[in-house]
Amino acid sequence: MSLPTTSSRRTGGVVPVLAFTGIVVAVMQTLLVPVIKDLPELLDTAPSDATWVLTATLLAGAVSTPIMGRLGDLAGKRRMLLASLAVMVVGSLICGFTDNLLVMIAGRALQGFAMGAIPLGIGLMRDMLPPEKLGSAMALMSSSIGVGGGLALPLAALVAQHADWHALFFGAAGLGVVAIALTLAFVPESPLRAPGRFDLAGAIGLSAGLVLLLLPITKGSDWGWGSGTTLALFAAALVVLVAWGVMELRLKAPLVDLRTSARREVLLTNLASIMVGVAFYAISLVLPQLLQLPTATGYGLGQSMVVAGLCVAPLGLTMMLTAPVYARLSARFGPKITLILGMLIIAVGYGAGLGLMSAAWQTIIISVVIGAGIGLAYSSLPALIIGAVDPSETGAANGLNTLMRSIGTSVSSAVIGMVLANTADHVGGVAIPTMHGFRVAFLIATGAVVGGVVLAVFLPGRRAAAVQLRASSEEDAGLARAEEALAAFRGRVLDPAGVPVPRAKVTLIDRRGRQAGAALTDADGSYSLSVPDGGAYVLAATAPGHAPHASSATHHGAPGPVPLDLPLTPVTEQVR
Template sequence: MTHTTTDQPDRRASGAVVPVLAFAGIVVAVMQTLLVPVIKDLPQLLDTAPSNATWVLTSTLLSGAVATPIMGRLGDLYGKRRMLILSLAVMVVGALVSALTSQLLTMIAGRTLQGFAMGAIPLGIGLMRDMLPREKLGSAMALMSSSIGVGGGLALPAAALVAQHMDWHALFYGAAGLGVLSIVLTLLVVPESPMRAEGSFDVLGALGLSTGLVLLLLPITKGSDWGWSSGTTLGLFAASVVVLLLWGLYELRIQAPLVDLRTTARREVLLTNLASIMVGVSFYVVSLVLPQLLQLPAATGYGLGQSMVVAGLCVAPLGLTMMFTAPVYARLSARYGPKTTLIIGLLIIAIGYGGGLGLMDAAWQTIVTSVVLGAGIGLAYSSLPALIVGAVPASETGAANGLNTLMRSIGTSVSSAVIGMVLANTANNVGGIEIPTMHGFRVSFLIATAAVAVGLLLAVFLPKPGRPAQHTQLRASSEEDAVLEQAEEVLRGFRGRVLDATGTPVARAKVTLIDRRGRQAGATLSEADGSYALAVPAEGAYVLAARAFGHGPLASSATHSGEERAIDLDLSLPGDTVTA
């Protein structure tokens, strides 16, 4: 049995840490959506073919997919704050490179460097996990997650405003400025985490993953130009399969892999990760299609003739709605579980894309599509980490969530490449300019719908989570004050007393049992002598959270072997000590 205190590992951590880390999330979101308002103009701006121009977007997603596990592992080894600053610094350099060029290859190089900012997300969450008391961690991570939606929602109209009234290179100067500000704030406010992992960095694994993903995405993007049956296309696909297989075998053989593939052996982890790829695909399609449809001239017969700013405002609800679904997700997941929430989210995405096929005739219709898709994607994305955490032991949650994030990034990268290729191949050439067609937009939406259908099928086959203990009964009707009355003799669970800092028993303290899925597995009120008893539904890691009026809250982790016995665990408020 293990239990920990809620003391912060580093006392320099202040209340400003969470907003500063959330601001880093906003910077990442801005970097991702920076070029969305000028997507349709990229071939002309860079004097290249549309299929080449898509690499300006794909390269960022690709480097982000690779950077996520790389920066996460480096952060565990050498310090998360240090690697967070490095991620942002590489992004700033990339933004400045892009700001100073109109050449395709140099622009792709700059955008590739910008993708490294994606590593800031797992690093920020890791810093929160290391520094914050457990009772504050949930809300802090929710703020970090919602900041990505807020950043994306606000960045679209802001980037459109800049691109419409200034040289488009100003977008990169703005991103570099935000990156510098985030670095300065991090240096001033965020302390370094004392947590360090043992082992070394898997250089070969990083090179293998990067090579395999490039070999996969290059023929997807250029296959139509080279010919799908050409030796180059087929050769690159074959090479990607070989490289990724060899990479996987190598990762399984070494002690400290870049990505722990052993966790994928579990059915629930494998299915969740495959569903994550599908959600990633569906997420990016709308960002690529709607801005172009909105900005195309009405003279085309299907374009909506809107300015960049209006187009940005019409798509902005996508990110903002993702943020507002967070509290809805919390309620749905608490009642029905993350599997059901994922299925609901995917159904809403399917409705959004299915309805979107017939809602392309006016700007207000694109807003409706954005809202519906934002709600569905928000629910689906929120469910994925909970499913992963509930499927693996507590010691493996970091590696498992890192792999899940990688899968989502691969989904968005593949989506960018495939949809870019579809739009380029269905475009009309008018006076030397490639104009996307309505047929291309509809095919893109159909691809997204098919991806969601596959995701739904995978989600349905996810195993059902274990049921809570059968001998617990709900006594109160209020959600906040609901108390689960335990049997007087707890055969399998935790028992002890709730005490204050001086050792005096605390009566009517609420003690809540939380399982590794983050869901309530039981709750009770302490007796007059401070005693409490809670049964556990199964073996595993749990958190016992205690709170009482006039005392600080306490969260203590404990593990139960599943044997038919009660483990003694006293809980001392406000959380300075834990005795067993």
């Protein structure tokens, strides 16, 4: 009989390794920013066709993120994290060896699958880390996209300026291989699994709906917002997503639990995520162009590609530095207040940016202020989501939240791209963005975060959360009374000193070696597992940092619980 096992490795390397994978994902996303304007020439294609190299990654990332999150809940988050990184490496190598547009688009789509690493990493942290370390760890993981983006811009610009641009993809592939190796070495698999099967029909429906929605958002400025193609795709997206939602509500194990997503705290957090995504992408679109425009325009700052990247880099560095600050603020005031504070700081940064665009050092100030705000806001989002969903839904819920951010960046890209195009001056057949367009873009970002603040105000605060917790406790007490009438095993998982082991997985295995049930222990180490009928069973307990343990037990099938405590020995004690 095969019993569940867990890794005996320490979890000390989990946080830095998972944060590194998030940075790798961000590097992949911003890889081509320094060469965007040169893509038509590099790929020997029209500018409208070259934009598909960026659109393909966006679409693939948006589609794969909730799917990989759900697969992680079902089959193992570490396993799906490795799969996401492996697909990214393959996509990077494909792009590195081609100049063909269609092949490049296919490779970039495969790179987009790496986006699933963010919710999977957050889910792994929740499953493994003690509560006192979880807040700062999730903040670091959540802000890693901005960190990687900020650091990647100057490095990618340096490579693109002094080497063959294909080297960017080989560098991304190398980083992906390093991330895979570190994950294999330092990140154990989570023992937690969600019940049910993968919803293939739901995945297909969501994928189709998202493609139909994001395609006109990203290409609407090229096709025309009132064109038949754009309007037809929006209408098709509405029909498909409504039909998908009706189907998901009828399933016992849907890809996305829409009832959970409709809870006030989850819904408002996801809507606020869209607003933060809009604000995050606006600065990435405006500042590099402003910095590189020639001084002859009267407002361009005439900087090189590398200097422009260095001026924007503080955006990511500040996001990284705000992770420990977020942990302290959240511990004192709660993630809701931290989210509101972060969005207010973003608004201040964009407001100040309206008058600080005349020198390179001023763009650095804008990057620092907005980076601090985005770092606080992004760090608050997973904490709000995790506090509102069941542990077994962590991957899918954070995948959906990451999708909301992606939709925000897509909307930002489309709307601000349209604004800059419609306000541009045409000189010698070349469209040159104007200062008026840049300021309108900053106003749009400011309006988005103000809308996000309004949404966040209606999130439940600490007092409301405490009321919800008490209500949940009363509901659990009612369930416990109901379980008294059921045949079950009940007890606690304890270490040799009698200290409870929270978040340990207890698996019930019948005499044929099949899993008959599973449960995760509460904060006091308690568990309860109902049995299908009387007979001999094995209860296997596993937890990170502990040696697995299995105990034989018999239940006669009569109503009521059979008490059974399970011991788990820390690995360090076994070594002694």
